Amino acid sequence: MNQLNSQSNNGNIPALECRNVSQTFMIKSGIFAEKQPLKAVEGVNLSVNRGEVIAIVGESGCGKTTLAKMLLGLLPPTTGEILLDGIPINSVSILDIARKVQPVFQDPYSSLNPRKTIKSIISLPLKVHNIGTEIEQKNRVEEYMRLVGLPNRLIHSYPNQLSGGQRQRVAIARALIMEPKIIVCDEPTSALDVSVQAHILNLLQDLRKKLNLTYAFISHDLAVVEHLADWVAVMYLGRLIEFGKATDVFRDPKHPYTQALLESVLTPDASLGLPEITLGRGLPNPLSPPSGCYFHPRCPKSSTECSEKSPLLKKEKNYSIECHLYN
Numbered sequence: 665m666n667q668l669n670s671q672s673n674n675g676n677i678p679a680l681e682c683r684n685v686s687q688t689f690m691i692k693s694g695i696f697a698e699k700q701p702l703k704a705v706e707g708v709n710l711s712v713n714r715g716e717v718i719a720i721v722g723e724s725g726c727g728k729t730t731l732a733k734m735l736l737g738l739l740p741p742t743t744g745e746i747l748l749d750g751i752p753i754n755s756v757s758i759l760d761i762a763r764k765v766q767p768v769f770q771d772p773y774s775s776l777n778p779r780k781t782i783k784s785i786i787s788l789p790l791k792v793h794n795i796g797t798e799i800e801q802k803n804r805v806e807e808y809m810r811l812v813g814l815p816n817r818l819i820h821s822y823p824n825q826l827s828g829g830q831r832q833r834v835a836i837a838r839a840l841i842m843e844p845k846i847i848v849c850d851e852p853t854s855a856l857d858v859s860v861q862a863h864i865l866n867l868l869q870d871l872r873k874k875l876n877l878t879y880a881f882i883s884h885d886l887a888v889v890e891h892l893a894d895w896v897a898v899m900y901l902g903r904l905i906e907f908g909k910a911t912d913v914f915r916d917p918k919h920p921y922t923q924a925l926l927e928s929v930l931t932p933d934a935s936l937g938l939p940e941i942t943l944g945r946g947l948p949n950p951l952s953p954p955s956g957c958y959f960h961p962r963c964p965k966s967s968t969e970c971s972e973k974s975p976l977l978k979k980e981k982n983y984s985i986e987c988h989l990y991n
């Protein structure tokens with residue numbers, strides 16, 4: 665079981681907390697095959713305080729998007745519990761979840777209805793939850809357009825008339841209009857040009873300070889989260905294998921997988937993924953994960969023990985790791 669905690673010393677209730685959260689899907693690997701359990705997320709514990717940013721990083725298929733869906737209340741955990749401000753998410757109404765936590769997704773184009781104007785898109789959460797009159801909703805849309813740096817003249821435009829960066833600003837305004845405390849950002853810049861990415865990251869950083877927002881920032885790219893995150897949680901095949909303060913993890917990554925992720929950042933094109941030279945084969949099939957440490961078939965430091973025994977969690981204040989090298 666991973667045990668992570670980013671609570672600061674003030675003893676406040678965390679804004680967001682996962683307690684031993686797992687998600688198992690029953691899936692078929694072929695037409696005539698029996699259903700098998702696929703553990704998408706396994707025993708994740710983490711918490712983040714108000715105003716902090718936790719980056720959840722790992723390759724595609726590591727479980728981070730499934731975790732994001734659970735944080736948003738879109739998917740109940742198979743086991744374990746998610747708490748918003750100390751209250752179990754499954755005891756909160758949909759409206760209250762929407763008021764506390766909102767998503768910003770990867771591809772702003774596919775997450776915006778192409779047939780709706782920017783005003784309709786941003787005001788949709790207010791309409792769904794029946795908040796305010798038509799005039800009040802319009803005023804609020806204009807206010808949030810200003811907040812995210814969108815000119816008012818775009819209010820009657822359609823998504824295809826906007827640039828990628830502008831579309832992501834619309835998605836951010838829509839997420840903020842319910843005044844949530846927590847934003848779950850699932851790869852919010854990966855569909856954007858590199859030049860635009862920095863603007864969106866700066867905007868998210870500014871909004872965080874202005875509105876005291878908490879972010880759970882999901883990314884496959886450590887370079888993206890380096891300047892934004894207070895905490896980094898690294899996932900591999902559904903498990904959190906290293907967690908710590910962002911400054912510590914970036915300065916001195918200890919887990920061989922985190923080291924490889926950081927090396928991939930140093931390759932000319934980080935989107936190429938992990939450097940094959942270091943790690944060899946790709947992510948194992950999660951339907952039949954490797955014995956012992958899940959990372960051992962790819963790990964350059966693997967030993968016999970690694971293929972036979974799962975590493976225990978080593979936990980210190982504000983830091984944890986699952987690796988035999990540190991047990």
Ligand code: SF4
Pocket residue numbers: 919920921957958959960961963964965966967970975986987988989
């Ligand atoms: Fe590598 Fe072994 Fe550590 Fe797993 S436990 S990361 S295989 S050294």
